[in-house]
Amino acid sequence: MPIFDPVVDPGSSFPELLRRVGLARDATVHAGLSIDVPHATTCVALRYADGVVMAGDRRATSGNLISHRAMEKVVPADSHSGVAIAGAAGPAMEMIRLFQLQLEHYEKVEGTGLSLEGKANQLSSMVRGNLPAAMQGMVVVPLFAGFDQRRGQGRLWAYDVTGGRYEEREYVATGSGSLHAGTVIKVGYRTDLTRDDAINLAVRSLWEAADADSATGGPDALRGIYPIVATITSDGWVQVGDDDLASRFESLASEVRAR
Amino acid sequence: MTTPFYVAPEQVMKDRADYARKGIARGRALVAIRYVDGVAMVAENPSETLRKVSEIYDRIAFAGVGKYNEFDQLRVAGIRAADLKGYQYSRDDVDARTLANQYAQILGNIFTHEMKPMEVEILVAEVGTLPDGDQMFHIMYDGTVMDQKDVAVLGGDAESIGERLREGFQDGLDVAGAVQLGVRALAGPDRTIPVAELEVATLSRGSRRRCFDRLSDAEVTGLLV
Secondary structure (H helix, E strand, C coil), X not given: CCCCCHXXXXXXXXXXXXXXXXXXXXXXXXCCCCCCCCEECCEEEEXXXXXXXXXXXXXXXXXXXXXXXXXXXXXXXXXXXXXXXEEEHHHHHHHHHHHXXXXXXXXXXXXXXXXXXXXXXXXXXXXXXXXXXXXXXXXXXXXXXXXXXXXXXXXXXXXXXXXXXXXXXXEEEECCCHHHHHHHHHHHCCCCCCHXXXXXXXXXXHHHHHHHCCCCCCCECCCCECCEEEEEECCEEEECXXXXXXXHHHHHHHHHHCC | CCCCCCCCHHHHHHHHHHHHHHHHHHCCCEEEEEECCEEEEEEXXXXXXXXXXXXXXXXXXXXXXXXXXXXXXXXXXXXXXXXXXXXXXXXXXXXXXHHHHHHHHHHHHHHHHCCCCCCEEEEEEECCCCHHHCEEEEECCCCCEEEECCEEEECCCHHHHHHHHHHHCCCCXXXXXXXXXXXXXXXXXXXXXXXXXXXXEEXXXXXXXXXXXXXXXXXXXXXXX
16 A cells, blocks of 8 residues: 655646556657557537537558447546547557546545646647657557636646647547548537537548548448447536437438438 | 563553543543434534544545544645545446545554554544445554444543443434434433534435535534424
């Protein structure tokens, strides 16, 4: 059981605790070595009247092969925030796991949760910590979104590989299909979107990204695999059900057929 | 050079135990009661911010009485141990028994090797997926571990509180019954404890991953009527 002297106590930081007990996993890869690993792709998040919508496709690719069809790149970080990740799947999933753990660890140790901005900052330092691996191609670029209970509004952040953190007011997109997905949202965005409109816009953005980007997966009706779409409001994280998504994609498809 | 006086080991241990017991008896008591959905913990605690009961892991809670800074240090160590184990292996591998043993090691070591024993008594409770799996470990200042089945009492005046608890306990209590019993046992026959001075938390079975709930004053008032 880890007990520390006050001067070296890691406080409420779980990553720091891992370093203290020698369990931190080194992000550095040997220079000149570039390895081919599965990559996760397109994720978006946008604000609407009651909060935010987050969405991401399910495909992971390794070169020109599909390595995984049902990856969950959009996950709740805690009850009122979510994180979406594009990039090298292994380090990305590890980062999500560590991030979720850190938020819960902080809450338990301190007896109160981090502020939403504090959470965004925490993720920023994790992305920065991955920079040496990013230089070898293991890039991880997350999105962070949540409902700020102190301010009573949804908020969004985009990141770059160096841990740069950019709060956006309308929408954010990351991954290989982000250009197409982002453009769809940009064109359809209004400040007074309802929940239904916002989900439809997110669904359409992923549809168009999948249509134009081979690394982005579309709705897979054959296997019943649909993108992950979730809303975060004052009531917390709520994932949109597959049946709901299936009917939204179906009406989108019939609209495209009628063009 | 002066030769230190010989003191018999029995005397040293007895003095330390007396010292720890005195420190613990100064504080107010805490009880834990098994009920149909898990474990309810009720403490007499005038502070709204310095907690005696808290969450360690998904199905595990911690409660401490005695010197606040000492049991709080143990609480944080428990959270760290649990989170590290869950990270290294799996969330399913974190259990109360291992934590209780680790706590016992620490408390036992401090009791025998340090100048001053810790003036604390702690409880590690775990709620199982089925009622059979509910566990309560009561750990003393000297590292003694006791496995409690239905009820546990920590802190000063444990004997009379324990008597009242065991008298009122029955299988199949609901949460309100358990909290009422706890408050009644803590207060005794000629005293009532205001809700603002109660700290109540539960570990309850259910579909949620995190089973720990801290009840607000309004919720406690609702359970006591």
